[in-house]
Amino acid sequence: MQQQQTAGQQQPVFPQPPQVITTKDHLYLKDQLSWELLAAKKCRHFANECTDPEIRQAIDKAGQMHQRHYELLLKHLKNNNAQQMQAVNQAQQQ
Amino acid sequence: MNQNQSSNTIQNPKPQNEPQVKGPEMNDRDRVNDILALEKYLTDSFNVSAREASHAQLHQDIMTVLNETHQCQYELYQLMFRKGYYKLEAEEQTKLDQTYRQFSDYSTQFPYSGTVVQ
Numbered sequence: 001m002q003q004q005q006t007a008g009q010q011q012p013v014f015p016q017p018p019q020v021i022t023t024k025d026h027l028y029l030k031d032q033l034s035w036e037l038l039a040a041k042k043c044r045h046f047a048n049e050c051t052d053p054e055i056r057q058a059i060d061k062a063g064q065m066h067q068r069h070y071e072l073l074l075k076h077l078k079n080n081n082a083q084q085m086q087a088v089n090q091a092q093q094q
Numbered sequence: 095m096n097q098n099q100s101s102n103t104i105q106n107p108k109p110q111n112e113p114q115v116k117g118p119e120m121n122d123r124d125r126v127n128d129i130l131a132l133e134k135y136l137t138d139s140f141n142v143s144a145r146e147a148s149h150a151q152l153h154q155d156i157m158t159v160l161n162e163t164h165q166c167q168y169e170l171y172q173l174m175f176r177k178g179y180y181k182l183e184a185e186e187q188t189k190l191d192q193t194y195r196q197f198s199d200y201s202t203q204f205p206y207s208g209t210v211v212q
Contacts, residue, residue, distance in 0.1 A: 017149045025152060028143045032156075035139060039132055046125040052109065055122045058173050059129050062166050069159045076152055 012091045020084045021076060032073050040066035102186070106178040126174060133167035 021029070043063025050056035112123060120128075140160040147153040174180060 019149045019151060021152070022148045024146060025148050028146060032140070032143055032159075035136060039136065042132065043129060046129060049120070050122050050125060052122045052177075054173065055126050055177075058170060059126060062129055062133065062170065065162060065166055069162070072155055072159065076155065 012094065014088075014091075018084055018088055019079065020081055020088070021079045025076070029073060029076055033070060036066045036070040036073065039063070040070065102184040104182040104184065105180065106176055108178040123177075123179060126170060127179075130167065130170045130174065133163055133170060136163050137167060 040063050043059050043066060047056050047059040047063060050059065112121070137160065140156060140163060144153060144156045144160050147156050171180075175182075
């Protein structure tokens, strides 16, 4: 969002994609969260049915990982798109 | 590891508590197999998600998820191998040697001369 000077008004160049959740990101995040929640539930359910303690423990570990991944991905839905887009629009209007 | 000298197979003994005659109900082996399939499916799905992510932080987090899911999948496979669910078969030495020679000869086709600097 800098480097003009030449020919007065010019579109700014974004060095990298801004921290905005795009419509596509949003659709993917919804899918990903559904996968992780189902995976966590399934692991918990199966682990409880296991007789071999080693298998039970391994499946439980996987389930806990999925729940952790759910929380990691969920954070991205709290992204402040409004604020990010305000900065983007300001840069574009300069 | 019941591998004798002439055999090419590698397999652990099966666990004692596994039922000899299996019924229609799911057993521990079915369950861990199903979770393994689930993890494999997730690595495919997250691979697609990772390359579609827009900004760096989102991409980074999806890569973390992808990487950890791969690790989890491999750990389950290792557990299943220990339990004797997998039989591995070693390739014959002569066949390996033959393919090694074939692809070593292809080095004449390398587009870069000399040793490629890492």
